[in-house]
Structure formats: C-alpha cells, structure tokens
Amino acid sequence: MIDTNCHILENRPVAVNTFMLVLEYKKKIDWWPGQFVMLRLTEALDPFLRRPFSILDLGDNRLEILYRIRGRATNMLSRMGKGENLKVLGPLGKGFSMPRDNEEIIYVAGGIGLPPVLALARVLKRGHLILGAKTFREIPMLDRIKDIDGIEIALATEDGSIGEKGTVIPRFEKLVEGFGPGCMVYACGPTPMLKRVSKVSIENGVMCEVSMEERMGCGFGVCHGCTVNTLDGNRLVCKDGPCFDASKIIWRT
Amino acid sequence: MDLSLNIADGLMLNNPVMNASGTFAYGREFSEIFDLSIMGALIPKALSLGPRQGNPAPRIVEAPCGLINSIGLENIGVDAFLKRELPFLKGFKVPIIANFFGESFEEYIECASRLTVDGINALEMNVSCPNVKSGGLEFGRDKKVLSDLVRMVKDKTTKPIIVKLPPIGGDIVELALAAQKAGADALTCANTFPAMAIDEETWKPTLANYVGGLSGPAIKPIALRFVWDIHTKVDIPIIASGGISSYRDVIQFLLAGASAVQVGSMSLRDPLCFKEIIEGLRAYMALHHIESINDIVGKLRS
Numbered sequence: 445m446i447d448t449n450c451h452i453l454e455n456r457p458v459a460v461n462t463f464m465l466v467l468e469y470k471k472k473i474d475w476w477p478g479q480f481v482m483l484r485l486t487e488a489l490d491p492f493l494r495r496p497f498s499i500l501d502l503g504d505n506r507l508e509i510l511y512r513i514r515g516r517a518t519n520m521l522s523r524m525g526k527g528e529n530l531k532v533l534g535p536l537g538k539g540f541s542m543p544r545d546n547e548e549i550i551y552v553a554g555g556i557g558l559p560p561v562l563a564l565a566r567v568l569k570r571g572h573l574i575l576g577a578k579t580f581r582e583i584p585m586l587d588r589i590k591d592i593d594g595i596e597i598a599l600a601t602e603d604g605s606i607g608e609k610g611t612v613i614p615r616f617e618k619l620v621e622g623f624g625p626g627c628m629v630y631a632c633g634p635t636p637m638l639k640r641v642s643k644v645s646i647e648n649g650v651m652c653e654v655s656m657e658e659r660m661g662c663g664f665g666v667c668h669g670c671t672v673n674t675l676d677g678n679r680l681v682c683k684d685g686p687c688f689d690a691s692k693i694i695w696r697t
Numbered sequence: 698m699d700l701s702l703n704i705a706d707g708l709m710l711n712n713p714v715m716n717a718s719g720t721f722a723y724g725r726e727f728s729e730i731f732d733l734s735i736m737g738a739l740i741p742k743a744l745s746l747g748p749r750q751g752n753p754a755p756r757i758v759e760a761p762c763g764l765i766n767s768i769g770l771e772n773i774g775v776d777a778f779l780k781r782e783l784p785f786l787k788g789f790k791v792p793i794i795a796n797f798f799g800e801s802f803e804e805y806i807e808c809a810s811r812l813t814v815d816g817i818n819a820l821e822m823n824v825s826c827p828n829v830k831s832g833g834l835e836f837g838r839d840k841k842v843l844s845d846l847v848r849m850v851k852d853k854t855t856k857p858i859i860v861k862l863p864p865i866g867g868d869i870v871e872l873a874l875a876a877q878k879a880g881a882d883a884l885t886c887a888n889t890f891p892a893m894a895i896d897e898e899t900w901k902p903t904l905a906n907y908v909g910g911l912s913g914p915a916i917k918p919i920a921l922r923f924v925w926d927i928h929t930k931v932d933i934p935i936i937a938s939g940g941i942s943s944y945r946d947v948i949q950f951l952l953a954g955a956s957a958v959q960v961g962s963m964s965l966r967d968p969l970c971f972k973e974i975i976e977g978l979r980a981y982m983a984l985h986h987i988e989s990i991n992d993i994v995g996k997l998r999s
C-alpha cells in the first residue's frame with residue numbers, strides 16, 4: 445500500500461451516470477482484481493474522507509477506474525478534468541482468489557458491481573460473464589466487454605432493452621446447474637443479487653466469492669468502520685475483504 | 698530546538714503529537730507505511746476487560762468536514778492486547794498510553810490493574826464515549842461518579858492516569874476540576890460529540906445504531922474553546938483532541954493551553970499526516986526562533 449499523487453488523464457462518461465477515470469500512476473506495484481484504492485478528491489477538508497474505488501486495471505503507468513455517480517463525492521469527481529490531481533492510497537484489501545485449473549468459471553456482475561468482476565475476467569481470460577443492469581444505457585463499454593478473449597458473455601436487463609428481460613439469476617441458475625460442483629463463481633453487485641447468487645451457489649455445492657461493499661472510514665483497517673458479520677466473527681471489508689467466501693457471510697436483512 | 702515535554706512521571710514525550718485512540722487500531726497497519734518511532738506517544742484502541750463486537754454496520758458516515766462513527770468500542774480485550782499487540786508496539790521505543798473503559802466500576806478497576814505492566818507508560822480512561830448505550834457516558838457525565846471512579850482507579854495502579862473528558866459544554870470545567878481533585882495526572886479534551894445522520898430518501902438513520910459521535914475538523918473550534926476554558930481553571934497538563942489536521946492546529950491548541958495533542962480522524966484520510974504535522978512543527982519553531990515547545994503552551998496573547 446502506498447499513497448501517491450496522480451494526474452487525471454481521462455475522465456469521461458461511458459454510460460448513464462457512469463464514468464471511466466484514467467489516472468497516471470507512476471509507481472510500480474503488484475495488484476490483483478478485487479483490490480481497490482482510496483481516492484482523496486481534494487486537499488480541502490470537505491469532502492473529508494476518501495472514497496473506495498475498485499481497480500479496473502493497473503499497469504503501464506495507468507490506473508483505470510469505472511465509477512457511477514452515487515453521492516456528493518462521486519458527483520464532484522465526475523466534474524474533475526484532465527490534469528487535475530488526486531491522491532491515491534492503494535492497492536488495498538484482498539482480491540479474488542484463483543480458480544483451480546480447468547475449473548469452469550462464472551462471473552456475475554450487477555450494475556456498478558462490474559469493475560472487479562470485469563477486471564478478473566480480463567486477467568483470467570476464460571469463463572462465462574453474466575452482466576445485469578436496469579437498462580441498455582447503463583451498461584458501459586459494451587464493445588470492449590464483448591471482446592474479452594476467452595469470455596462468453598450474457599446480458600440481462602430489467603426492461604429487456606438488451607439481453608434477457610429480468611435479472612441475472614435465471615441464467616446464472618441454468619449455468620450453475622449445468623456445471624455442478626467443480627465450478628467457481630465470482631460476484632459483485634447489489635446485496636439482493638449477491639444474496640441470491642450465494643444461495644444458489646451453496647445449494648449447488650459450488651464455491652462462490654463475493655466482493656462486498658460497506659461504508660469506509662479509512663480503507664486500510666484502522667477505524668473498524670467497515671465491519672461485516674461472518675461465521676468467523678466480525679471481519680473488515682477493507683482489509684479482510686472486499687472479496688469473501690460467500691458461505692461465510694451472515695447477510696444483514 | 699526541543700520538541701520534548703513531560704506530561705507526568707514516566708510519561709516523557711519526544712514531541713507533542715500522538716494518535717487518538719480508535720483511529721489507529723493497534724498500530725500494525727500504520728507501521729507498514731511509516732516508522733511509528735517518530736510519534737510522541739502511541740495510543741491503541743480502547744480496551745475493555747473482555748473482547749467486544751461493537752455495533753452493527755453501517756457504523757461510519759461522512760459529515761461536513763468530518764465523520765460520525767458508531768463503532769461501539771469493538772476491541773480484542775485487555776488480555777489479548779497484552780499478549781498479542783503490546784510486544785509489537787513496545788518495539789518502537791515510544792511511550793504507550795493504554796486507553797480503556799468499563800461498563801462498571803469493577804471493570805474499570807480490573808482493566809487498570811491488568812494494564813499496570815512494563816511497557817505501558819500511562820493509562821487513558823475513556824469515560825466519554827457517546828456510542829455505547831450502557832458504557833462510558835454515565836461515568837463521565839456526573840462529577841461525583843467521575844471522581845469516585847478516578848480515585849478507585851488511581852488506587853489500583855502506579856501508572857499516571859489521564860482522564861479523557863466528555864465534550865459537554867459548561868460542565869466540562871467542573872468535570873475537569875473533579876478529575877484533578879480525584880488525582881488525575883492529566884486530561885484529554887475532548888472526545889467525539891453526540892451526533893446523528895438521516896437519509897432523506899429512505900427516511901432511515903444512516904447509522905445502524907441511529908446515533909454516533911462527530912469528529913474531525915468540524916469540531917475543532919469547539920474543542921479549542923474547551924481546552925481554553927479548562928486551561929484557565931486546572932493545573933494538570935491537557936492533551937487536546939478534536940479535529941486537529943495540521944501543525945497550525947497544533948500551535949493553536951498549544952497556545953490555548955494544551956501540552957500535547959492527539960490526531961484521529963485526519964489520519965483516516967491522510968495516513969501520513971503525523972509525519973507532516975511533526976515536520977511542520979519543527980519548521981514553525983525554526984522560523985519563529987522558538988527553542989522549546991513548552992514556550993508555546995498557554996502563551997495566548999491578549
């Protein structure tokens with residue numbers, strides 16, 4: 445984990461309320477899909493806390509982040525432009541684990557849960573990606589996603605504007621039941637989706653990892669703000685996760 | 698140039714900057730990004746006799762120039778701390794101040810006596826955490842209860858006792874005087890302020906615990922006033938806590954009468970801020986030809 449100043453190279457809309465942020469990142473550092481960075485938007489004291497963003501890609505002096513406007517801080521970020529400066533603390537947290545050789549892989553992403561899952565699919569270059577969104581216009585960079593080597597992609601939208609109409613779950617169930625145990629599931633998205641994906645995985649005896657979200661104070665394990673309840677007791681989303689074995693999570697209602 | 702100061706017997710600091718309890722865990726994460734031996738003192742997270750889970754999430758939320766937390770004093774307990782964390786912290790050769798609390802007189806006393814070991818230089822009593830329904834608040838709210846508590850704890854330990862006061866306007870000076878009379882060696886002023894956040898879209902409280910404590914630059918001017926008010930009435934050293942984010946803030950608190958400071962929320966946002974603040978102090982003293990940090994304490998001009 446290092447804290448470094450980065451210039452914005454690009455910050456452009458790629459779908460409804462969704463932006464692609466590219467930062468010049470000069471440090472050489474290892475990372476793995478599922479890890480994240482904490483961005484400090486301003487030297488001023490408001491907004492005060494940094495915000496967590498999943499790493500889409502990091503290398504060749506570039507850090508790529510895909511984000512959706514969800515509050516005041518992301519709104520501010522969306523109005524920043526080329527050349528402006530951000531402070532980047534990272535890479536943070538524990539990313540997804542490796543699948544076993546020859547194991548079938550299913551990636552499930554809902555809404556803006558896409559980045560960590562997409563990052564993993566791009567690194568592993570095999571498996572099935574099911575991507576859900578409210579509507580066609582909310583899916584970023586579809587052409588790029590469709591072209592990932594070795595990845596079969598299926599889409600579902602709530603309004604049926606592209607792919608199957610409805611959620612990612614029916615397609616996911618079909619795939620999991622087809623593969624049976626010995627397949628590996630990686631998921632990120634809204635909590636109701638994660639709960640369903642994890643339930644279906646467990647019922648089918650399939651290993652599932654979910655990338656969790658929680659409000660964060662620090663992002664590196666010192667404030668204990670981002671707690672998640674697991675069968676092993678309290679865990680920190682920022683340090684013990686964000687990627688967790690789904691069978692260990694005690695979901696909040 | 699001399700940044701060192703003495704808070705109490707056995708509590709000599711190389712500089713006046715420490716971390717605040719609860720924003721530093723037990724030091725391991727910070728030690729990965731800077732050398733903890735630069736610190737004036739180290740204060741691990743508040744300890745209770747046994748381990749505690751704290752409150753459910755969400756338990757932290759942004760506020761204007763600060764944050765509200767309802768962690769609920771989650772911690773590993775005194776014994777686990779002594780066994781697993783203290784040996785690591787001792788390695789930095791910096792004074793260690795153990796912050797602790799209890800839900801009863803007996804728990805406070807038992808914690809204090811177990812924490813009276815080599816390697817711990819002082820005890821900071823948290824009598825003011827506004828997060829825990831059954832915890833701290835009552836002890837720090839009532840003059841009589843507070844002085845009984847301080848007296849009993851003093852009896853059970855040879856370590857200097859620092860009382861961390863609750864931020865309640867007006868009465869804080871009374872509480873400070875009561876703590877001093879009961880034998881406190883120093884005061885920390887203050888803790889987080891009672892606060893709340895509500896989501897206007899869902900009509901729900903943002904924190905699962907409904908209420909929490911406000912910290913960060915938002916509370917700095919109020920904390921500064923508390924330090925000043927107390928400084929004019931008590932004789933024991935004051936350690937300031939509340940929104941300190943730069944060396945300039947440190948100078949202001951020293952002028953108001955604090956001998957040392959704690960930095961909490963700011964280090965969540967900028968984990969390297971301790972280094973910047975200490976270096977800033979040095980540069981300030983050089984620029985203004987100030988020989989000793991003690992020459993600033995309480996020197997507010999009229």
Ligand SMILES: Cc1cc2nc3c(=O)[nH]c(=O)nc-3n(C[C@H](O)[C@H](O)[C@H](O)COP(=O)(O)O)c2cc1C
Pocket residue numbers: 661667717718719720742743766768770796823826861887888889911912913914916938939940941959960961962963
């Ligand atoms: C996340 C968080 C956890 C805290 N936990 C404790 C604690 O365990 N014990 C304690 O005495 N104070 C605790 N505090 C209060 C701080 O030590 C400090 O007094 C307060 O935050 C004001 O200082 P600041 O504005 O620099 O953060 C906590 C504060 C925060 C933000």
Ligand code: FES
Pocket residue numbers: 659660661662663664665666667668669670671680681682683
């Ligand atoms: S966000 Fe501070 S511990 Fe996870």
